[in-house]
Amino acid sequence: MKQIIAGLNAIDFSPEQLIHFNNVSNQIGGNLVVVFLENLVSDILMIPRPYPDGAYAFNEEIDWQRLEERKKQIAIGMKLFHSTCETHHLNLLLREETGDPVADLVKESRFADMLLLDSSISNRSSLHHDTEISVKSVLHNAQCPVLIIPPQLTAIKEFVFTYNGSYSSMYAIRQATQLLEKLQPAKVTVLYVDEKNTGKLTEEKLLAGYLGAHFKNWDLAVCNGEPSVEILDFLQNRPGSLVTLGAYGRSRLSTFFHKSESDKILLSQLEYVFITHP
Amino acid sequence: MKKIIAAFDGLKFSESTLAYASQVINMSHAHLVGVFLEDFTYTSYKISDLITKDGVSEYKVGLLEEKDKNTRRQSVELFEHTCQAAGFQFNIHRDQDIAIQELIHESIYADLLIIDARETLTHYEEPAPTRFIRDLLSEVQCPVLLVPSSYKPIENIIMLYDGEPSSVFAIRMFSYMFPFLKHLNTEVLTVKNNYESLHVPDNKLIKEFIKRHFPSANYQVLKGLPEEEIIRYLKGQSDHTLVVSGSYRRSRVSRWFRTSMADIIMKELRLPLFIAHT
Known part of the structure; x- marks a missing residue:
């Protein structure tokens, strides 16, 4: 049995995507662990202080609302994940990663046989990430082979x-x-x-x-x-x-x-x- | 079906390499390639053997060359007969260029290389690890099974783990190459310094990973210097133990391999050693 991990954007995934990851993992003979990328850290905006020391600080007041909104979206994603698993009888392991999504995935990849990624994965609500940068960074640093899954969910022929x-x-x-x-x-x-x-x-x-x-x-x-x-x-x-x-x-x-x-x-x-x- | 290559010096045929290769092929039903390193610069005789009181004897050169040719032919025949009798799928490569380069090149197109740890490809005896093996390990492009000079069936497995990517990579590659050994007694061996806890590094992740590949593996954590503790521990194991270890002194040197753990194991012990590095 192989250890397959799939990186999933906690606030932007579809049940079809989850089912497809599971199908690919089954075909490979793997046990799928879904790494839920919640990416709360990257929402912490570094705001310049109004002092001349040049340092940056986290401005809680400004970001508080965004964080709360994001937590709500993650809760919805979590609910969708569990309901999809229940409806489609998917036996998946879930791991929540709240930190830097790239660093988390790289660490997880050391202890996996393969990493599945959706080609459009990104933390879209974050200002610091876009599709290309996110996938590229993971590919550069991954410690196991990576399989990029296309948006069209076709079988591998x-x-x-x-x-x-x-x-x-x-x-x-x-x-x-x-x-x-x-x-x-x-x-x-x-x-x-x-x-x-x-x-x-x-x-x-x-x-x-x-x-x-x-x-x-x-x-x-x-x-x-x-x-x-x-x-x-x-x-x-x-x-x-x-x-x-x-x-x-x-x-x-x-x-x-x-x-x-x-x-x-x-x-x-x-x-x-x-x-x-x- | 995997492709496994077994490397031989036809002038000093290693029966243990053939015996270990046979055990692996019997269990894996892989395709075996006998790579006979017939390096044109290497003969069984020394230059001094050719000199007579009348200078270099052409007649003697002819005799010695014929003798080498026969010895090499007999080695190939022994390999061929053994494979035929066992019903293996096999073929033979007789490589006549520089041995080390030929073997490294062959390793690009193989899933595993099996070779005697005492192989020198010279007519001199050398203590392990020989120069040939050291050069091979630093450049080889596929996992290697280094075998001792006498064959003992593999009955136990000890996997060295230090938390570094290279040690996980070796375990991963070992699981792909030897899935049929999963039922054997398997131990994950870690050495930590005296001030650290007894938890293995990345405890949760490595245990989850190992569970998929070696469900009945046990964990052994020792304290002290890895170079000393590992050797002491392995000396207490049976001759039927196979050791799995990570990187062999490449550009990124893992913590364990600063002084090359693989070198120490080859020098101090007579156990088969599986090495895979990125």
């Missing part, structure tokens, strides 16, 4: 393993293969991004040896050109595909695509995106 011959792209393929072995998609495709236009698949024999041990059949698709454009193009009209991407911006060496191509794919919110880094 195909694995698309992006590969450019680098260790990080192979590492992501290996991690996805090991973690998602129960999914058994109908199709497996290696999308080879021939960045140097060599016309040759890097380490074809070793790659084939690895994939052959895990999958009965797999296809190869080769593309040349700008990786993000090619990948997005390939993923068009392939609903239900799960695309793997190697390291997410750790260092130049370990980054699969040199220009943060995964941002574009992630933000296009097309498909399931599996991201991990060695």
Whole structure:
């Protein structure tokens, strides 16, 4: 049994989203723990003091109303969570995290096999967060593989393993293969991004040896050109595909695509995106 | 089906590597690749063996080369016959370039590497950890099972845990590679200093995580210096114990591995050691 955690915005989630997280977790063979991101801390606004010491302070009077309103919204979210679990017989563990959502998720990810995130997760009522920053920060710091769930809740039908011959792209393929072995998609495709236009698949024999041990059949698709454009193009009209991407911006060496191509794919919110880094 | 590689020096064939690989393959039904490191710079003879009173004897060179060729062939045949008799799915790679580079490269495309902890890939004897193993561990790209020179079936598991991401990562990878060992006696071993409590670091989170993967695991917390206490504790364990440990001196050094716990374990003990690092 795997330990799967899902980060959920306490004041902005739908029952369908919760059910879908649960379905994905079940398919992987996991036990789902929902981390309820309440994010009370980031609502504490730092207001400059009217003194020349340059320090900042929390102004309780100004923020009190906002905090109270947020607590009410969280209570509504909590109620919705429990009613959804009851109605749909979901056996989920819930953990409330009231602090910095990124730090909380990163800590939880150390003790998990996989982190599920909705591509649109954000604490929208906060002035300090937007979708991109929030997901990006988690991806940079996560200590387990992350699966980004698309807004269209389709079933996973195909694995698309992006590969450019680098260790990080192979590492992501290996991690996805090991973690998602129960999914058994109908199709497996290696999308080879021939960045140097060599016309040759890097380490074809070793790659084939690895994939052959895990999958009965797999296809190869080769593309040349700008990786993000090619990948997005390939993923068009392939609903239900799960695309793997190697390291997410750790260092130049370990980054699969040199220009943060995964941002574009992630933000296009097309498909399931599996991201991990060695 | 996972892909496991077992590395051999064909001139000094490690029967224990084959025996441990056989135990793992029998239980996991994985695909086994015998990687025979036939480094062109490595022979069983020394340069001094070639010199006669008339200088270097071409005849002697030919004889010794033929002898090495035969020894290597016999090792491959022994591996092949053993796998055939056991009904394993297997294949053989005979790598003739620089051994360390070949093996690191092979490890990118493997789920696990099994190798004798005393492997030197030279004709010299070296105390453990050998230079070859140290170089391998600092660069290897998949988890490694280092085995002692004599085979003892694995019956107990001790997982070293210090709260650092690397130790959790090792446990996580071990659970993916050896799910069939979950029923064995499993212990999570932590060492804390004399002023700390007896709680394991991140008590709640690690116990929840371990429960999913090793439901019957016990916890052992010792006090003192990790380098001393772990060795003392492991010396009291049976030869059938497998040790799981985290990072092996990479850029981000974990607290336990400042002096490389894995080195100390290899030097002081003859137990199989599972190492995985990010």
